Amino acid sequence: MEKFKSLPAATRSTIITYAMVVIAFLIMQGLLSVGAVSNSTQGLLVPICAYICMAISLNLVVGISGELSLGHAGFMSVGAFTGVVVSTALAGSGTSGPVRLLVAIFAAGVSAAIAGLLIGIPVMRLRGDYLAIVTLAFGEIIKNLLNNLYVGLDVRGLHFSMSDAASLGMAEGGKVVINGPQGAVGIDMISSFTAGFLLILFTLFVVLNLVNSRSGRAIMAVRDNRIAAESVGINTTKYRLMAFVVSAALAGMAGALYAMNYSAIVPKKFDFNTSILVLVFVVLGGMGNIRGGIISATLLTVLPEKLRFIGDFRMLIYAIVLIAVMLVSNNRALMERLHGLAGRFRKKGRAPSPAVASKDGGDLS
Amino acid sequence: MTRTEGTYKAQAAAAGKRDAAKQRERTKMVPVVTDSIIPERDAGQTILECRHLGIDFGGLHAVEDFNLTVGKTEIAGLIGPNGAGKTTVFNLLTKVYAPTRGTILLDGMDTANMTTDQVSQAGIARTFQNIRLFDTLTVEENVRIGLHNQVKCGMWSGIFRLPRYWLSEKEFHDRSLELLDVFNMADNAGDIAGSLPYGAQRRLEIVRALATSPKLLLLDEPAAGMNPSETAELMEIIRKIRDEFKIAIMLIEHDMDLVMGVCEGIAVLNFGRIIAKGTPDQIQANPQVIEAYLGTQETDDATVRGGR
Amino acid sequence: MSFLTALINGISLGSVYAIIALGYTMVYGIAKMLNFAHGDVIMVGGYLCFCTVQYLGLPTLAGVILAVVGCTALGIVVEGLAYKPLRQAPSLAVLITAIGVSYFLQNSALLIWGADPKAFPSAVSFPSVKLFDGQLIINSITIVTVLAAVLVMVALTLFTSRTKMGKAMRACSEDKGAAQLMGINVDRTISMVFAIGSGLAAIAGVLLCSAYPTLTPTTGSMPGIKAFTAAVFGGIGSIPGAALGGVLLGIIEIMAKTYISTQLSDAIVFGVLIIVLLIKPAGLLGKLVPEKV
Numbered sequence: 001m002e003k004f005k006s007l008p009a010a011t012r013s014t015i016i017t018y019a020m021v022v023i024a025f026l027i028m029q030g031l032l033s034v035g036a037v038s039n040s041t042q043g044l045l046v047p048i049c050a051y052i053c054m055a056i057s058l059n060l061v062v063g064i065s066g067e068l069s070l071g072h073a074g075f076m077s078v079g080a081f082t083g084v085v086v087s088t089a090l091a092g093s094g095t096s097g098p099v100r101l102l103v104a105i106f107a108a109g110v111s112a113a114i115a116g117l118l119i120g121i122p123v124m125r126l127r128g129d130y131l132a133i134v135t136l137a138f139g140e141i142i143k144n145l146l147n148n149l150y151v152g153l154d155v156r157g158l159h160f161s162m163s164d165a166a167s168l169g170m171a172e173g174g175k176v177v178i179n180g181p182q183g184a185v186g187i188d189m190i191s192s193f194t195a196g197f198l199l200i201l202f203t204l205f206v207v208l209n210l211v212n213s214r215s216g217r218a219i220m221a222v223r224d225n226r227i228a229a230e231s232v233g234i235n236t237t238k239y240r241l242m243a244f245v246v247s248a249a250l251a252g253m254a255g256a257l258y259a260m261n262y263s264a265i266v267p268k269k270f271d272f273n274t275s276i277l278v279l280v281f282v283v284l285g286g287m288g289n290i291r292g293g294i295i296s297a298t299l300l301t302v303l304p305e306k307l308r309f310i311g312d313f314r315m316l317i318y319a320i321v322l323i324a325v326m327l328v329s330n331n332r333a334l335m336e337r338l339h340g341l342a343g344r345f346r347k348k349g350r351a352p353s354p355a356v357a358s359k360d361g362g363d364l365s
Numbered sequence: 366m367t368r369t370e371g372t373y374k375a376q377a378a379a380a381g382k383r384d385a386a387k388q389r390e391r392t393k394m395v396p397v398v399t400d401s402i403i404p405e406r407d408a409g410q411t412i413l414e415c416r417h418l419g420i421d422f423g424g425l426h427a428v429e430d431f432n433l434t435v436g437k438t439e440i441a442g443l444i445g446p447n448g449a450g451k452t453t454v455f456n457l458l459t460k461v462y463a464p465t466r467g468t469i470l471l472d473g474m475d476t477a478n479m480t481t482d483q484v485s486q487a488g489i490a491r492t493f494q495n496i497r498l499f500d501t502l503t504v505e506e507n508v509r510i511g512l513h514n515q516v517k518c519g520m521w522s523g524i525f526r527l528p529r530y531w532l533s534e535k536e537f538h539d540r541s542l543e544l545l546d547v548f549n550m551a552d553n554a555g556d557i558a559g560s561l562p563y564g565a566q567r568r569l570e571i572v573r574a575l576a577t578s579p580k581l582l583l584l585d586e587p588a589a590g591m592n593p594s595e596t597a598e599l600m601e602i603i604r605k606i607r608d609e610f611k612i613a614i615m616l617i618e619h620d621m622d623l624v625m626g627v628c629e630g631i632a633v634l635n636f637g638r639i640i641a642k643g644t645p646d647q648i649q650a651n652p653q654v655i656e657a658y659l660g661t662q663e664t665d666d667a668t669v670r671g672g673r
Numbered sequence: 674m675s676f677l678t679a680l681i682n683g684i685s686l687g688s689v690y691a692i693i694a695l696g697y698t699m700v701y702g703i704a705k706m707l708n709f710a711h712g713d714v715i716m717v718g719g720y721l722c723f724c725t726v727q728y729l730g731l732p733t734l735a736g737v738i739l740a741v742v743g744c745t746a747l748g749i750v751v752e753g754l755a756y757k758p759l760r761q762a763p764s765l766a767v768l769i770t771a772i773g774v775s776y777f778l779q780n781s782a783l784l785i786w787g788a789d790p791k792a793f794p795s796a797v798s799f800p801s802v803k804l805f806d807g808q809l810i811i812n813s814i815t816i817v818t819v820l821a822a823v824l825v826m827v828a829l830t831l832f833t834s835r836t837k838m839g840k841a842m843r844a845c846s847e848d849k850g851a852a853q854l855m856g857i858n859v860d861r862t863i864s865m866v867f868a869i870g871s872g873l874a875a876i877a878g879v880l881l882c883s884a885y886p887t888l889t890p891t892t893g894s895m896p897g898i899k900a901f902t903a904a905v906f907g908g909i910g911s912i913p914g915a916a917l918g919g920v921l922l923g924i925i926e927i928m929a930k931t932y933i934s935t936q937l938s939d940a941i942v943f944g945v946l947i948i949v950l951l952i953k954p955a956g957l958l959g960k961l962v963p964e965k966v
Contacts, residue, residue: 008555009555062765068765068768122947122951125951125954126950126951126954129701129707129905129909130905130950130954130955132707133707133901133902133905133946133950134946134947134950136898136902137902137943137944137946137947138943138947140898140939140940140943141939141940141943141944144936144937144939144940144943145937145940147936148934148936148937205524206524209523209524209525209526210520210523210524212523213518213520213522213523213524213530213534214509214513214516214517214518214523214533214537215518215519215520215523216523217502217506217509217510217513218510218513220499220501220502220506221499221502221510221513224498224499224500224501224502225497225498225499225500227461227481227493227497228493228497228498228499229499229510230461230480230481230482230485231459231461231481231485231490231491231493231497231574232485232490232510232511232513232514232573232574232576232577233482233483233485233486233513233514233577234482234510234513235480235482236482242520246520272894272898276709276772279769280769280772283765283766283769284769287765312780312783312784313784315776315779315780315783316776316777316780316781316784318776319773319774319775319776319777319780320773320777322769322770322772322773322776323755323770323773323774323777326759326762326766326767326769326770326773327755327758327759327770329766330758330759330761330762330763330766331758332761
């Protein structure tokens with residue numbers, strides 16, 4: 001324990017985050033093995049994992065890089081549909097489920113990264129609210145395009161079309177994989193809770209390692225002060241783009257995991273509202289606070305489901321909770337009082353740390 | 366002032382092409398030494414050379430026909446009344462603004478097509494009038510970011526923790542602490558930069574700038590908001606930087622005690638033009654400078670004191 | 674002729690966008706917030722008008738007035754309860770609150786009026802205009818919409834340039850601190866802007882529902898996003914910019930639907946926005962303020 005306390009703050013925080021995820025997974029596995037988890041909750045496990053990955057990945061853009069992205073669901077859908085196509089294409093090859101899932105998630109990450117790069121290059125010319133609105137626009141464009149995408153699979157391979165299923169020109173016995181607005185149908189449901197857990201670990205690994213490296217510091221430098229970052233020789237466009245593309249790739253992977261938990265999925269699932277949903281996870285969890293994002297993604301996915309019994313009122317309550325949390329957490333007087341209370345508790349437990357002021361005693365000012 | 370940066374760049378590019386030939390001609394005709402703040406200095410030891418540098422904001426010539434050379438280990442001062450265009454000169458040198466006219470040669474290299482980050486890599490570092498630290502990061506991280514182009518480690522090495530990453534992190538740590546130690550800030554390495562006292566923030570900004578291994582350090586009002594004893598300490602720091610790092614320093618300052626005490630050469634800017642150049646003694650005796658600061662009326666104290 | 678018809682339809686749709694975008698742009702100009710709940714005020718306006726006509730049996734004009742009054746009040750209440758406490762908060766917190774308000778309005782409407790689409794009674798009843806021997810038919814609602822947009826635009830321009838309140842509004846959007854020092858009540862001015870914006874949204878709601886007569890709790894979402902796009906397109910914060918952006922966006926949307934593809938029209942509309950922003954990063958009529966170093 002003493003050794004743990006002597007580690008740098010960032011390392012300690014990283015270890016706590018990993019530990020939290022692993023312990024939560026083990027507890028859940030334990031509950032599952034004794035059959036203490038209801039069917040409806042079991043159905044939520046993979047979506048929760050996918051949303052946690054989304055929250056971590058969006059945190060890289062919104063919290064770490066400091067850009068507001070309102071179209072993150074677009075990358076999720078690119079990944080989702082790529083993943084479905086790849087896993088369907090591999091279905092006949094005799095590969096096992098987990099291997100197919102792995103390949104599909106990898107392909108989803110690559111395709112979403114390419115989409116992120118294509119979108120990011122123009123988007124990074126803009127800043128602030130203009131950047132936000134353009135990401136929103138790209139999200140809508142992706143949804144619109146996928147709504148008109150038809151993909152078929154037959155003995156000769158994959159067929160693509162942007163008009164309708166008939167124009168795919170498939171051979172006898174061909175199967176429509178993606179059917180425009182109806183989306184992907186007949187998906188092989190190869191996602192699992194364990195796969196979700198591993199993807200969360202991978203997403204955490206990528207984001208936390210990136211943040212604690214030279215590239216990550218450059219990204220945060222641009223967020224904190226763009227002009228100063230340029231003045232010390234950082235190519236700001238490069239690092240903003242890096243955060244955006246890595247985040248897109250991770251969102252694509254989460255999308256593939258999510259899609260392959262269902263037998264059918266429509267492009268409309270990944271619309272503006274989904275982008276906002278993930279943004280809410282990030283903001284409520286605390287911007288740049290990865291652990292907070294994980295917790296809020298879990299709670300806010302479970303909460304509406306648990307509120308199902310009140311029917312139409314549940315989204316109303318969700319809205320009120322959202323507004324109330326924002327009003328309370330940004331009310332300085334109230335927060336100070338809360339911190340005061342928390343401080344009183346802490347003082348009882350631990351000896352107060354030496355005053356910060358003494359450290360700066362011999363200072364210039 | 367509503368023009369976009371892009372317009373300036375476009376203008377500068379057009380003007381650059383048009384005037385390139387003309388400027389080369391002019392450069393040849395103007396002997397280098399005449400622009401030197403200290404005329405007798407050896408021309409071969411020049412680090413910065415500005416030729417007919419100028420920028421327009423709308424119709425206003427914010428800086429016009431700015432000619433200056435700075436020696437390799439010179440401490441140069443740039444003074445002038447508020448609004449004279451001093452910070453604009455720094456912004457031109459670091460390419461925050463693209464010049465409308467003129468050339469900047471850094472160690473003989475033309476910076477015409479460089480962006481701000483490339484200028485930094487080429488060897489100009491700066492601090493800012495209103496402190497610009499990476500407020501949410503620690504002191505050490507600020508310096509590490511300053512070392513960005515000194516220590517390399519790519520994205521993949523960082524994500525997958527390849528050997529390159531561990532080597533680079535060690536080098537980042539050692540070098541940033543070494544630098545902080547020079548300025549007695551090693552104990553503050555773990556503090557959040559935004560929470561430091563004001564004077565320490567100014568010092569940290571200097572350390573961060575030095576971390577980029579500059580050939581020329583630009584200090585924009587380093588003594589602003591400091592009391593006399595802090596200013597005296599700052600003078601020591603400035604001399605120490607020059608002596609230990611063997612680089613040139615150019616500073617903008619209103620505190621005349623500091624400027625006259627530490628600078629070897631001074632250029633005076635008024636309404637965007639250089640009105641005088643010389644040693645501190647020459648500047649203090651220059652009637653034009655006195656006029657620019659105090660107006661035409663004669664006063665008892667002939668020396669320029671306390672510009673603010 | 675089909676081109677003219679498309680153009681007229683485009684201008685008509687664009688006029689609705691313009692009215693919504695005006696509300697967006699004024700709120701953005703003064704509060705620097707992306708008010709994602711604005712689109713849902715449109716929906717509330719539509720329902721208020723619908724109820725007045727359907728359940729109270731009053732004439733359409735009364736419905737319009739009631740909708741405007743109701744939405745104005747709604748705007749003031751929402752601003753006072755949800756946005757005013759967040760004046761000093763980071764912009765993302767305000768954005769999330771606006772989204773919360775949006776969900777709140779949508780789900781309240783869902784509870785009150787249900788998810789079934791309501792058939793909206795047309796707000797205007799005079800006959801359509803036939804030109805070129807009936808080859809070109811201009812709907813009465815089209816004429817009313819365009820006229821309303823022009824009226825709103827002129828009234829707003831006069832309001833901001835001539836009246837004391839309007840000048841205060843412009844002062845606040847330039848520099849709140851300085852405006853306050855000049856004795857302007859900034860809080861009241863911001864409330865006023867929300868009130869005007871919401872009133873405009875009500876008008877837009879009635880016009881939109883008259884032209885596309887189905888009313889559901891999510892009616893306002895997409896027009897809201899599109900109008901927001903229009904405001905950015907024209908240069909957010911600029912009143913003529915919002916009007917121009919709205920009309921252009923409407924024309925582009927209808928032209929894309931007519932000549933390229935109905936399914937891909939949204940992609941085309943947003944694509945044009947992106948291209949415009951890349952060429953003119955502050956929108957068509959917007960001013961880019963360079964960062965001071």
